[in-house]
Amino acid sequence: MGTSSKNIVWHHGAIDRRERQRINGHGSFALWLTGLSGSGKSSIAVELENRLYHEGIRTYILDGDNIRHGLNNNLGFSPEDRKENLRRVGEVAKLFVEAGLISIAAFISPYHEDRGMVRNMFAANEFIEIFVSCSLEQCEERDPKGLYKRARAGEIRDFTGISAPYEVPLNPELVIETDKYSVHECVDLIVSYLKQKCLL
Numbered sequence: 001m002g003t004s005s006k007n008i009v010w011h012h013g014a015i016d017r018r019e020r021q022r023i024n025g026h027g028s029f030a031l032w033l034t035g036l037s038g039s040g041k042s043s044i045a046v047e048l049e050n051r052l053y054h055e056g057i058r059t060y061i062l063d064g065d066n067i068r069h070g071l072n073n074n075l076g077f078s079p080e081d082r083k084e085n086l087r088r089v090g091e092v093a094k095l096f097v098e099a100g101l102i103s104i105a106a107f108i109s110p111y112h113e114d115r116g117m118v119r120n121m122f123a124a125n126e127f128i129e130i131f132v133s134c135s136l137e138q139c140e141e142r143d144p145k146g147l148y149k150r151a152r153a154g155e156i157r158d159f160t161g162i163s164a165p166y167e168v169p170l171n172p173e174l175v176i177e178t179d180k181y182s183v184h185e186c187v188d189l190i191v192s193y194l195k196q197k198c199l200l
């Protein structure tokens, strides 16, 4: 608990998460997509949400690029700022889970420590880490926003994979290889995993 929380007392509501889940007709949990820029996190999040929506499942996507336009527009890419970015996003993802939704978070989240910090915000079966695996070469070839080119030219500092590290997840719940399978196949794998674990 942060030190500023010490004089604050939790106020309970009348409706809890289980009741929200009941009215929604499904459970709620966080899906955490981690991987290099260009690995496919956003594309998969969007296609997964689309698939789940058409099955009547309520979701909400938290995407690094979007969150950094608003809530986290005061943060950069130093290790400290990335940690704070992910701490806030973890808390927001948790609010969506409390609200009875499946929150789909798509963040590079390059450090073991920070992913562990977010995991620790959730109960064991509520946080599913999905490593969106793609070689740096392939990400750089895709370069959908031209950022790798700019990072190689020295125009962007601390760029993940080029001038800042990406620590490959050691024990994710799921690995999807976007340099081997299509977006649809990757989403099939995620949906199959969730069904197999009786989460859908």
Ligand SMILES: Nc1ncnc2c1ncn2[C@@H]1O[C@H](COP(=O)(O)OS(=O)(=O)O)[C@@H](OP(=O)(O)O)[C@H]1O
Binding pocket: 036, 037, 038, 041, 042, 063, 064, 065, 068, 077, 081, 082, 083, 085, 086, 106, 107, 108, 109, 110, 145, 147, 156, 157, 158, 159, 160
């Ligand atoms: N220096 C540097 N390193 C990495 N990424 C950079 C950087 N500068 C800007 N961008 C753009 O910011 C997006 C990543 O933001 P995240 O919030 O996901 O990053 S992190 O989890 O805090 O590491 C990332 O989005 P994705 O390409 O979707 O991953 C980039 O578009």
Ligand SMILES: Nc1ncnc2c1ncn2[C@@H]1O[C@H](COP(=O)(O)OP(=O)(O)O)[C@@H](O)[C@H]1O
Binding pocket: 035, 036, 037, 038, 039, 040, 041, 042, 043, 044, 106, 142, 144, 177, 178, 179, 181, 182, 183, 184, 186
């Ligand atoms: N299997 C796949 N999964 C996700 N994206 C893929 C896949 N195959 C090719 N791509 C392409 O790779 C690019 C990934 O970009 P994006 O989704 O923005 O990645 P990120 O959010 O990780 O930066 C997109 O142009 C997408 O069409």
